[in-house]
Amino acid sequence: MESVVKRSLLAPMKTLQCCVSGDKQQASRSQGQRSKVTRVQDPRVLRSYEAELQKERKLREAMNAKKNAERAAMRAHFRRKYQLSQNAKDSAQLRAVGGKVFLSGDLARMVRPDAPEKDDGFNLIRAFQGLKFSGPMFTGSKHSRADKTTNEEPCRVIRRTDAQDTLLFSSSQCSVCEISIGSMFSSCAGSVCARPHLCVRASVCVRPLHQSSRSAGAARLFQEIPDTGSNGWMNLLRFWRDGRFSRMHKHMEESFRRLGPIYREHLGSQSSVNIMLPMDTGELFRSEGLHPRRMTLQPWATHRETRRHSKGVFLKNGTEWRADRLLLNREVMVSSSVHRFLPLLDEVAQDFCRSLRRRVQADGFEKAGQHTLTLDPSPDLFRFALEASCHVLYGERIGLFSSCPSDESERFISAVERMLATTPPLLYLPPRLLLRLRASLWTTHATAWDDIFSHAEQRIQRSYQRLQARPSAAPDCSFPGVLGKLMEAGQLSLELIRANITELMAGGVDTTAVPLQFALFELARNPDVQECVRAQVLSSWQQASGDPLKALQGAPLLKGTIKETLRLYPVGITVQRYPVRDIVLQNYHVPAGTLVQVCLYPLGRSAEVFSRPECFDPSRWSADADAGSAGGFRSLAFGFGSRQCVGRRIAENEMQLLLMHILRTFKLTVSSTEELSTKYTLILQPECPPRITFSTLTHQH
Numbered sequence: 094m095e096s097v098v099k100r101s102l103l104a105p106m107k108t109l110q111c112c113v114s115g116d117k118q119q120a121s122r123s124q125g126q127r128s129k130v131t132r133v134q135d136p137r138v139l140r141s142y143e144a145e146l147q148k149e150r151k152l153r154e155a156m157n158a159k160k161n162a163e164r165a166a167m168r169a170h171f172r173r174k175y176q177l178s179q180n181a182k183d184s185a186q187l188r189a190v191g192g193k194v195f196l197s198g199d200l201a202r203m204v205r206p207d208a209p210e211k212d213d214g215f216n217l218i219r220a221f222q223g224l225k226f227s228g229p230m231f232t233g234s235k236h237s238r239a240d241k242t243t244n245e246e247p248c249r250v251i252r253r254t255d256a257q258d259t260l261l262f263s264s265s266q267c268s269v270c271e272i273s274i275g276s277m278f279s280s281c282a283g284s285v286c287a288r289p290h291l292c293v294r295a296s297v298c299v300r301p302l303h304q305s306s307r308s309a310g311a312a313r314l315f316q317e318i319p320d321t322g323s324n325g326w327m328n329l330l331r332f333w334r335d336g337r338f339s340r341m342h343k344h345m346e347e348s349f350r351r352l353g354p355i356y357r358e359h360l361g362s363q364s365s366v367n368i369m370l371p372m373d374t375g376e377l378f379r380s381e382g383l384h385p386r387r388m389t390l391q392p393w394a395t396h397r398e399t400r401r402h403s404k405g406v407f408l409k410n411g412t413e414w415r416a417d418r419l420l421l422n423r424e425v426m427v428s429s430s431v432h433r434f435l436p437l438l439d440e441v442a443q444d445f446c447r448s449l450r451r452r453v454q455a456d457g458f459e460k461a462g463q464h465t466l467t468l469d470p471s472p473d474l475f476r477f478a479l480e481a482s483c484h485v486l487y488g489e490r491i492g493l494f495s496s497c498p499s500d501e502s503e504r505f506i507s508a509v510e511r512m513l514a515t516t517p518p519l520l521y522l523p524p525r526l527l528l529r530l531r532a533s534l535w536t537t538h539a540t541a542w543d544d545i546f547s548h549a550e551q552r553i554q555r556s557y558q559r560l561q562a563r564p565s566a567a568p569d570c571s572f573p574g575v576l577g578k579l580m581e582a583g584q585l586s587l588e589l590i591r592a593n594i595t596e597l598m599a600g601g602v603d604t605t606a607v608p609l610q611f612a613l614f615e616l617a618r619n620p621d622v623q624e625c626v627r628a629q630v631l632s633s634w635q636q637a638s639g640d641p642l643k644a645l646q647g648a649p650l651l652k653g654t655i656k657e658t659l660r661l662y663p664v665g666i667t668v669q670r671y672p673v674r675d676i677v678l679q680n681y682h683v684p685a686g687t688l689v690q691v692c693l694y695p696l697g698r699s700a701e702v703f704s705r706p707e708c709f710d711p712s713r714w715s716a717d718a719d720a721g722s723a724g725g726f727r728s729l730a731f732g733f734g735s736r737q738c739v740g741r742r743i744a745e746n747e748m749q750l751l752l753m754h755i756l757r758t759f760k761l762t763v764s765s766t767e768e769l770s771t772k773y774t775l776i777l778q779p780e781c782p783p784r785i786t787f788s789t790l791t792h793q794h
């Protein structure tokens with residue numbers, strides 16, 4: 094019997110081997126042999142084995158196709174994310190499995206990091222996931238007007254009903270996968286489904302992450318959300334009359350106290366839904382779409398349009414924004430770029446401290462070898478921030494710590510201040526009215542921007558000439574600044590480089606100089622905290638042997654100090670988004686396209702979100718302490734997702750490095766530990782800059 098089986102199997106096995114190895118000669122040889130063998134074998138036995146082999150082959154092919162499709166789906170996902178052209182092979186591999194790909198746990202998590210565990214890291218993969226996980230199609234709700242206008246249709250990832258850790262890639266209209274599988278879903282009524290693993294509605298029923306979406310059926314009407322007054326123009330008049338713009342953050346805090354965790358506000362031409370709780374922010378974040386949009390700063394946009402300047406990432410939207418943003422990320426957000434500019438920031442921070450030390454020694458009073466001087470550090474901090482920005486962006490120092498800094502720089506600093514202060518009152522007027530409004534407010538605003546542009550223009554010209562003059566034969570390896578890198582890359586037109594660099598300049602000075610004032614004040618009025626941070630800084634600095642990156646990594650309390658400062662004094666008091674699908678917040682239905690603002694000032698001071706919110710405690714952000722807390726969406730000063738602050742890495746490192754060197758050099762004290770009054774001028778700042786006492790440490794470390 095054994096010999097019969099062996100003989101009958103031998104030929105087909107050989108044929109198969111030859112097919113796999115591509116050995117034609119051997120294949121034809123074995124064909125010959127087979128004809129010999131089959132002549133002597135029972136054809137029924139042979140057919141049955143051949144059928145078995147055929148089945149096996151099909152199974153293997155199906156498994157291979159599945160694996161290929163899995164890889165193709167991942168490749169397609171990243172291609173779309175990084176805006177690379179699609180690949181026909183990937184599409185074919187996806188088509189081979191009918192557009193269905195079940196991703197295993199790790200891969201699924203890569204494309205769908207539902208709830209960001211950490212809210213402070215920039216992760217290209219996470220930030221540009223660009224995937225929608227639910228939407229009207231999935232929740233069964235009707236498409237809203239705004240939904241129809243949106244032309245984004247990213248891949249959909251749906252949680253399966255029958256598997257805990259598996260995701261189904263579907264692609265009904267997906268431009269990546271190019272496969273139409275609409276029919277797969279259309280026949281299903283949802284409740285009784287022959288193919289529950291393919292049923293969209295069934296998937297939604299078990300989505301565990303969108304608590305609020307689950308209650309969508311019972312959600313209350315949008316109009317039922319409490320508001321602060323239904324007439325936007327009356328409200329705007331009241332704001333102007335009472336000068337309430339400068340107390341916007343307090344107004345928000347008070348409105349939440351009065352109306353609960355969600356309310357609507359109508360101001361002039363703008364209406365918004367205001368929220369603050371992390372669970373609502375999470376829901377908003379998940380619905381921001383591939384091209385997240387913020388509220389347009391209309392006065393800024395009108396300036397660009399009337400002066401015929403291009404817009405940079407701050408003012409752009411859609412695919413244009415994304416294209417510029419990906420190029421900027423490469424130069425300022427990814428870790429290789431941080432390595433490039435960190436030494437430049439460190440150099441400026443060290444120079445600042447040396448110059449301040451000289452001044453304290455020269456002008457302060459001395460006791461037992463310790464020099465002490467009380468001063469308002471804000472003008473110096475503005476100069477520091479400008480010097481640091483220019484060094485990173487243009488690759489050149491502008492000498493602001495010298496005894497007579499240039500008028501040009503002082504003019505720039507004052508222009509940014511004027512531009513910021515005149516923005517909020519102009520923010521809620523329609524653009525046409527802005528243009529007609531030849532009032533001094535608009536003129537002040539527009540000319541402030543003109544000054545900012547002309548400063549940037551001069552710097553750009555200078556850097557351009559410097560780059561041109563670099564000998565091409567022996568290329569200078571030094572970092573040419575972000576501007577130089579963008580020029581070298583040659584992917585953005587000069588006009589777009591100018592637009593973006595000007596925005597980076599305008600956005601990069603006050604935003605860091607002001608939190609530094611608050612940080613110094615809080616460290617000075619919390620001496621125990623100051624000592625803790627200093628102890629960590631000194632030990633880390635010693636171990637890092639002058640390497641700024643290592644020094645920062647070894648002193649996480651510095652990062653905690655910045656996060657804690659921005660919790661209490663967020664530079665921008667809101668982060669705004671227009672959800673691309675209908676969502677449910679606090680059990681109210683919020684249609685797609687509604688302006689939703691996360692109010693950071695009330696969030697940072699909420700006892701519901703932070704324990705002892707009034708305490709300045711950098712250690713609350715340490716990994717251990719944070720792990721026990723309610724999770725993400727609590728530290729949002731830089732915004733979130735792919736549209737988060739593009740200058741974040743510059744800002745964080747710049748501020749941490751300066752604090753590090755100040756703590757190594759000085760002891761900080763304040764005469765009064767009273768709360769600082771704050772005002773809102775597009776950014777949150779102290780009403781009166783705090784005076785800080787700097788005392789030199791006897792042994793500088």
Ligand code: HEM
Pocket residue numbers: 387406407408418596597598600601602604605608659663664665667668669729730731732733734735736737738739740741743744
């Ligand atoms: C403590 C310092 C800073 C804070 C708190 C801050 C905060 C923010 C916030 C909240 C946003 C909106 C993000 C969102 O919508 O999710 C933003 C956007 C932006 N920031 Fe910052 N920022 C800071 C420093 C900087 C610096 C130093 C620069 C330039 C070097 C900069 C340039 C920008 C730009 C260009 C955008 C627009 C990004 C986009 O729309 O793609 N910021 N910033």
